[in-house]
Amino acid sequence: AQSVAQPEDQVNVAEGNPLTVKCTYSVSGNPYLFWYVQYPNRGLQFLLKYITGDNLVKGSYGFEAEFNKSQTSFHLKKPSALVSDSALYFCAVRDGGNRDDKIIFGKGTRLHILP
Amino acid sequence: DSGVTQTPKHLITATGQRVTLRCSPRSGDLSVYWYQQSLDQGLQFLIQYYNGEERAKGNILERFSAQQFPDLHSELNLSSLELGDSALYFCASSVDGVIDEKLFFGSGTQLSVL
Numbered sequence: 373a374q375s376v377a378q379p380e381d382q383v384n385v386a387e388g389n390p391l392t393v394k395c396t397y398s399v400s401g402n403p404y405l406f407w408y409v410q411y412p413n414r415g416l417q418f419l420l421k422y423i424t425g426d427n428l429v430k431g432s433y434g435f436e437a438e439f440n441k442s443q444t445s446f447h448l449k450k451p452s453a454l455v456s457d458s459a460l461y462f463c464a465v466r467d468g469g470n471r472d473d474k475i476i477f478g479k480g481t482r483l484h485i486l487p
Numbered sequence: 488d489s490g491v492t493q494t495p496k497h498l499i500t501a502t503g504q505r506v507t508l509r510c511s512p513r514s515g516d517l518s519v520y521w522y523q524q525s526l527d528q529g530l531q532f533l534i535q536y537y538n539g540e541e542r543a544k545g546n547i548l549e550r551f552s553a554q555q556f557p558d559l560h561s562e563l564n565l566s567s568l569e570l571g572d573s574a575l576y577f578c579a580s581s582v583d584g585v586i587d588e589k590l591f592f593g594s595g596t597q598l599s600v601l
Binding site: 404406408413414415416417418421423462466468474475476477478479480 | 489491520522528529530532535543544545577579586587589590591592593594595
């Protein structure tokens, strides 16, 4: 069965600095990887996805993610953090080798951008 | 606004009771997903429906059941409620439920079991 891990419960970054939110995954087939963001009292919103092709994926709000097959990672990045980026971020995976292709989410990483 | 509507927004009930959560997907979306979000467990996948049929099942308790109706709205039924069932329940939808699609989430139903 597929799984996804977000090793950090919380990440603190100063405004203007680059940020990274980490994600690792485990699948039996090809991974389909996603990042979502949750603002307070809201549902999750899609940020970006990796299906195939270029390992660097660009998404909404200036975010990007780098797929690394050898390290089974899909870290979320942004060159310059904004206070408004403070939210809960979820990494998710679907397993292309599994007919029961449910989408599994990590536990989430809370991102605090300090002014 | 994602276009996914969940009702009610808040639900307070007692242990042993039964509740029904309702979800209306985005117009045109055929697939509906249910998730449970709690502080200790994170976001847990419960079940997915596609055009009225169950497609995938996660860690859904036997006390819980769901269905998707011909008009594509979905209901999640929770029975014999326990304190530990208190959580935020999300519904999400996607067009075809295929593997590379993004999900659109509703704002959730906050369930409090007292």
